[in-house]
Amino acid sequence: MPVFFEIRKYPGIKRLPTGAIILLLFVLACAGGKNVSLAPVKTFDPDNRPIADPRELEENQIWDLMDMTFFYQIEKLLDLNWSGRKTAAFLNLADSRPADNVNALDEVPNSSWYTNRHFHHPMSPEELARGPNKTDGPESSSVWKIVAGKFEGGTPGFTIVDVRGDRYIIKIDAAGYPEMGSSAEVISTKILYACGYNVPQNTIEFIRPDQLEIGETARVMEGGIKRAMTKSDLEAMLQNIPLRPDGMIRVLASKFLPGKPVGIWEYRGTRPDDPNDLVKHEHRRELRGLRVISSWLNDADRRAANTLAVYTGGEQGYIMHYLIDMGSTLGSNNKFPHAPKYGYEYLVDPRSIFHSLVSLGLYVKPWEFETAHLQPEFPSIGYFEAEMFDPGSWVPTYPNPAFENCTLRDAFWGAKIVLSFSDADLEAIVSTAHLSDPDAAEYLLNILKLRRDKVGRYWFTKINPLDRFRLVRSDSSLQLIFEDLAAATGLESGNCQYQYQVYFRNNEIQPAGKISAPAISLNREFTILNQIFNSEKSLPVTERKLKVDIRTRREKGKVSKKVSVWIFLPQNKAFSRILSIEREE
């Protein structure tokens, strides 16, 4: 207050009427009109330029937890850019900060982080089942030589070399929960691969214990100190694995990634020794949208420690970015089933603590008295449920900056990928887990479907779920075709109305139209546009842009937010194309 009154003492400020200040601000705010570029749509982000061999970044799980839970939360508040935008968003004066690597069609171009796969180029069930696998896993008819211990992650295991010379990390299922961790890892790996992420090759393998041979370099950790692995160490690791009737045991084999591992990548900032890493990770669409995919899989352990940067490409190398360690997904939390709270609140969640505190105990968390995880119906599945699952409030075990920055548009992007998996797709993927109990496989499949549909129902009502826009041109007609994802995935009936308005330079050039099928004829608009350009010869060709606003009215009567599609309509109809897609949040 005193500062403000000091300012008022300056005569110049004093003479400026308050109304003028507001008007000025309003004009300035409105001045930034959308200038849609005619540039081709970006489909690739060139972050694969050769870089010098980077140093290895070691994971730091404890500090990451502390930092993200406490220090980073306060740091955000102190960043006036962040708090200013949040305040403005709260006052409905601005949108949330958009992602930095989204092209004009609101999509993510391919990069060292991400490759567009199943949503844009539907994969067959066979392709989905194969996933990232380039081989059939380690050669299991001969000896596996143990060459190193496994010192990261919550699952016991070791590193082997097979007769082909391929290296694999072998992970062992937790005692009492056979098949749980390994099946979760295989299924989630394949789903994340189909979603577009880089993941390692994870396969279920069956081997006789006597095929394992301890090499001289194999080590185990004891009391924080590494020592040589002994036969009794190996026996201790294998003792809880059930022996199958054929004398084999089941393990998970995760193939070493091609290239040199250079440590983790984080969900915020950029890597200082990677000149290709120019987009802050918390503002990458594929990482923000991963929140929705993780919520589907209950991938609550999606944190920096479960990532891997690999320097790949030899001397002309660059860094590829992988998601690893999917053993804490679905119903598994590696050693135990997921605790019911996983996905609902952080390990230390000040918001939840505050709610409980001020409600004086009257607020009961939905999962608070859930005990199904203690004795799950299917030990090979763990604790995985769909009834209480809330896609909107889902959180990982501790704050993930990219997930925290997830906007409605990012979430829609993630949700449409989740909904791109059909029942048959999921069946093909679940079958690769080789679950011995068919009822367990059926249960898991059913929960995946239910959670998928919940994801769609939640996010598709938050934003207008129209996508796959394309122009269909012929000599006689020009149509804007699109897909209503809510209807196409069966979440909503197709009995709806699409209301559209077409603008040229912010002026509506035709009365608003209503259609029941997702196809808008633009013939009249094309003719009108030609007339305008014929009458005003000075107009440059670059001005031949139309904006089509589309809203969806469902049976329930509520009209959705709009999707705006910018279309370039040159004199030659054959070269017309979609320039940009904007979704109202």
Added chain:
Amino acid sequence: MKYYFGPLILIFIWCFLTINLLPQAAQAFPDSLTAPVQAQAAVKVSRLTSAHLQVTDSAIYGWSGMHPNFIPYRSRRSFGAHLLALPSYAWRAIWYPLGKTVVWMEHSHFHEQAIAFFFNEDFSAGIFPIFNVGGSLGLGAGLMGFHNNLFHKGHQVSFRVLFGSLDDNYSTLEYKMRNFAGIPATLKLSGIFISDSEENFFPTGNNSRESGKSSYDFETGGGGAGLNFNLLPRLKWQLNAGLRHIDISYGEGYSGTFFPDSLPEFGTRKLWQAGSGATLDFRNGWPRTLSGALLQMDYRYTEELSGNRFQFHTLDAEVQIFFSPFFLAKNRRFSLRGWLQKNYTINGKEIPFYELSLLGDADNLRGYPQNRFRAEGALLFNLEYRYPVWDHWDAVIFFDEGQVFNHFSVIKPDRFHWAAGGGLRFMTANGFIMRTEVAASPDHVQFLLEFAPNF
């Protein structure tokens, strides 16, 4: 209204500058860093697939220039945005050393090595440092050790030494033998030494004034033996006996006054004690007590060995009840405690003031200084509402009432002293760790930090 309109305008200006003007201004200027990146991207076209080498044609596209596939995305932050972020940079800088230390500890497996250093392989024995902040000891450090399977016979030994200064320190030693002499009982041998140079002293009586506060130097050492019988799964009975050496001397009071040396117990005394007690425990839940009740009764006989002045009985009764009302979830519960203690002199002899019943502590009547009320008997009621706020965190709202007396006949409702407050309790799956409470009474508002539950 005009007083609030100004700040509102400032908020508007700030928001618009933050979200609109500064980023726009930043983009209006060419980014000197972008140009080399673009050039470099163009050089590395060989890495791109044919799809990325799309030729742009102004005749067809109405646009020409470098294909966007050659221009990398980048997050931009203008100079103004950096200025606005300065407080967050400062915050990060403050915690940077802590972060580096934690990372180093994790990478060097400091935690595992420390555990291996302080504990044996199966965690059945260990010696480790302990620290104390606050309380009568002040700042202190020491060692704690235990062995849960001594001589491979299940014998347990533990010790604890906390040292604040020569005048303020605390040591205990305990040895337990289960199934002692073949009977279903546990023999417990214990030793203790406490030195406290500033123990609170208030004039005795229920109506004593806080302004009469003083302090004394208290030193005690002793040992004892006890036999605990588990008669039934929920019924325990114990016998115990012990010897104590007590030395009372001057202590420097907070207000500069000194311990009133007119009191007869000044000096060195030796007391021996023997007693018995029974506990009926129907409590349910761990580490949270969710329901049930506990009934405890104790009797103790005390006599002076160093003279013939003190001889008295002490009777103790305590009831604890835990229940969850039907309208609340099962782990939201009320906890009630009633405690009554009375000392009786024998043969006209006396009770030393430090053996009188006390109220005023984090364990009984909160919101008052330690040892605030002192008399031959004490009556205390605690009512707590406990509810979970986190996995093993409970919030608690409490109301305490208590009074001290010399005869039962003087107990009256209007003599009760009250305190009320709230706090948090922290537990692990293994048990209680700590509680922090704020308690308000007509005397004080107190912040309490305790490492033991009150009940």
